[in-house]
Amino acid sequence: xxxxxxxxxxxERGLRRTPQRLAVWRAFAEKPGRTIRQVAGDLAxxxxxxxxxxxxVRALEGAGLLLGYASPRGEVRYVAVxxxxxxLVCRRCGxxxxxxxxxxxDYERRLQSKTGYQISGHTLxxxxxxPRCLQEEGL
Amino acid sequence: xxxxxxxxxxxERGLRRTPQRLAVWRAFAEKPGRTIRQVAGDLAxxxxxxxxxxxxVRALEGAGLLLGYASPRGEVRYVAVxxxxxxLVCRRCGxxxxxxxxxxxDYERRLQSKTGYQISGHTLxxxxxxPRCLQEEGL
DNA sequence: CGTATAAGTGATAAGATTTATCAGGTATGC
DNA sequence: GCATACCTGATAAATCTTATCACTTATACG
Numbered sequence: 226x227x228x229x230x231x232x233x234x235x236x237e238r239g240l241r242r243t244p245q246r247l248a249v250w251r252a253f254a255e256k257p258g259r260t261i262r263q264v265a266g267d268l269a270x271x272x273x274x275x276x277x278x279x280x281x282v283r284a285l286e287g288a289g290l291l292l293g294y295a296s297p298r299g300e301v302r303y304v305a306v307x308x309x310x311x312x313l314v315c316r317r318c319g320x321x322x323x324x325x326x327x328x329x330x331d332y333e334r335r336l337q338s339k340t341g342y343q344i345s346g347h348t349l350x351x352x353x354x355x356p357r358c359l360q361e362e363g364l
Numbered sequence: 365x366x367x368x369x370x371x372x373x374x375x376e377r378g379l380r381r382t383p384q385r386l387a388v389w390r391a392f393a394e395k396p397g398r399t400i401r402q403v404a405g406d407l408a409x410x411x412x413x414x415x416x417x418x419x420x421v422r423a424l425e426g427a428g429l430l431l432g433y434a435s436p437r438g439e440v441r442y443v444a445v446x447x448x449x450x451x452l453v454c455r456r457c458g459x460x461x462x463x464x465x466x467x468x469x470d471y472e473r474r475l476q477s478k479t480g481y482q483i484s485g486h487t488l489x490x491x492x493x494x495p496r497c498l499q500e501e502g503l
Numbered sequence: 504c505g506t507a508t509a510a511g512t513g514a515t516a517a518g519a520t521t522t523a524t525c526a527g528g529t530a531t532g533c
Numbered sequence: 534g535c536a537t538a539c540c541t542g543a544t545a546a547a548t549c550t551t552a553t554c555a556c557t558t559a560t561a562c563g
Contacts, residue, residue, distance in 0.1 A: 241510065241559050261438075262549060274513040279550065281511095283438065295432040295440045295487060299400075299422065299521095313481060322479070332467060333490060340461070341495035342452060348434060349488045351472060356480035380530050380539065401520065413542040418521065420540095438550095 230307050231290070238288040245273050249281040250290055254305035258296075258314065258321030261303070294350035311348075315355035324351075369446050370429070377427040384412050388420040389429055393444035397435075397453060397460030400442070433489035450487075454494035463490075 231250065235242045248271065252264045265278040282303065285291040291303045294312055296319075304312050304323055313322040333344045370389065374381045387410065391403045404417040421442065424430040430442045433451055435458075443451050443462055452461040472483045 243511065243559070245512070260549095265549095272513090275549095276514085276551075277512055284511095286436070286438070293434040293438060295434045297425070299425070299432060299440050301434045301438050301440055313475065313479065315481070316484065324475070326471075328467070328471060329488070329490075332465075336452065336463070336490065337492070340452065341498075342454070342492035343498055344490060344492035345455065346492075347488060347490040349468070349486060351468075351475065351483060351486040353476070353481035353483035353485075359480075359482055382530070382540065384541070404520095411542085414520095415522075415543080416541055 234288055234290055234307070240284055240288055245277050246281045246285065248273060249278055250285055250305050253291060253303050257304040257323060258302045258312070258319055260300050289346075292348060294348055297352060311351065313351050313353070315358055316352050318355060318358050320355050320357075373427055373429055373446070379423055379427055384416050385420045385424065387412060388417055389424055389444050392430060392442050396443040396451070396462060397441045397458055399439050428485075431487060433487050436491065450490065452490050452492070454497055455491050457494060457497050459494050459496075 231247075232242060234240075235246075240246070245268075248268055249264065252268060253259065261279055261282050262275075264282075265273075265275040268278055269275060282291060286293055286303070289308070290306065292306045292310055292312065293301045293303050294314070296302045296314070297316060302321070304310065304321060306323065309325070309327055311324040311327060313324055314320070327349075329347055329349065333347065336342065337344045370386075371381060373379075374385075379385070384407075387407055388403065391407060392398065400418055400421050401414075403421075404412075404414040407417055408414060421430060425432055425442070428447075429445065431445045431449055431451065432440045432442050433453075435441045435453070436455060441453075441460075443449065443460060445462065448464070448466055450463040450466065452463055453459070466488075468486055468488065472486065475481065476483045
């Protein structure tokens with residue numbers, strides 16, 4: 226899954242490309258919207274230590290390869306991204322969709338000149354109920 | 365601080381207006397961008413139990429009176445809001461500014477028709493370095 | 504290639520955070 | 534006022550996260 230772009234990101238950030246970090250990134254790519262602990266549980270079966278998963282998430286998040294967002298339950302959940310992305314989250318089933326479209330840059334520019342902040346990024350999570358849950362609940 | 369609007373929100377959501385919940389909301393209003401545990405620590409000195417703070421945050425968040433966002437450190441931090449708001453966060457000192465302006469509604473409408481989601485809200489956190497930190501670091 | 508070395512890993516334990524429980528208190532509607 | 538459903542505080546239990554340290558490995562360089 227776009228391994229070359231992924232590898233470039235590792236190199237650019239001075240991150241070593243270890244099998245564990247790749248596994249962590251892939252875990253969030255396959256099932257987006259999970260918590261660190263959930264992924265740590267799964268990867269433990271592959272012999273990857275939980276401390277390693279926590280460390281890998283910090284490193285990948287810092288490199289912009291994972292995106293964290295606050296779930297309505299007050300947890301931080303992550304999505305694997307390559308470059309910039311936002312998430313669309315179902316409040317019922319927790320399904321997560323990555324969105325590549327972004328129109329916030331304009332807003333950021335205006336905000337930068339208005340507030341004097343040197344702006345360096347943002348996270349956007351949009352919540353709703355997915356079509357399947359709507360149907361199941363007859364809404 | 366807009367107590368009437370706050371009280372209306374409580375009533376609309378069927379939340380009881382207890383001194384503890386008001387204290388929790390005010391704590392986040394006075395110092396935005398803190399974690400639950402930080403506020404629980406402070407309010408413990410006023411005799412408010414930590415479990416109560418955790419419960420109050422869930423209730424207030426559900427009522428749309430607190431906004432949670434994922435900090436770059438992987439924690440969930442909260443801002444007191446009345447109605448809709450976003451946050452501007454300094455990556456250095458953690459200073460948080462609430463932003464009332466929002467242009468995401470249009471985007472949400474298009475997304476709703478495109479994905480079939482029944483969209484019901486979003487969180488936007490914009491990160492950067494505040495003017496004071498920029499100056500202190502000579503950037 | 505080999506080797507040096509800085510960085511990363513796994514296991515474990517320690518620490519910190521969050522939730523469950525339950526007896527008692529209190530805001531709300533009548 | 535009174536009843537009642539909801540909320541609170543204290544405590545304990547359960548979870549989650551980080552620190553430590555000996556060992557391993559990815560990268561750079563000759």
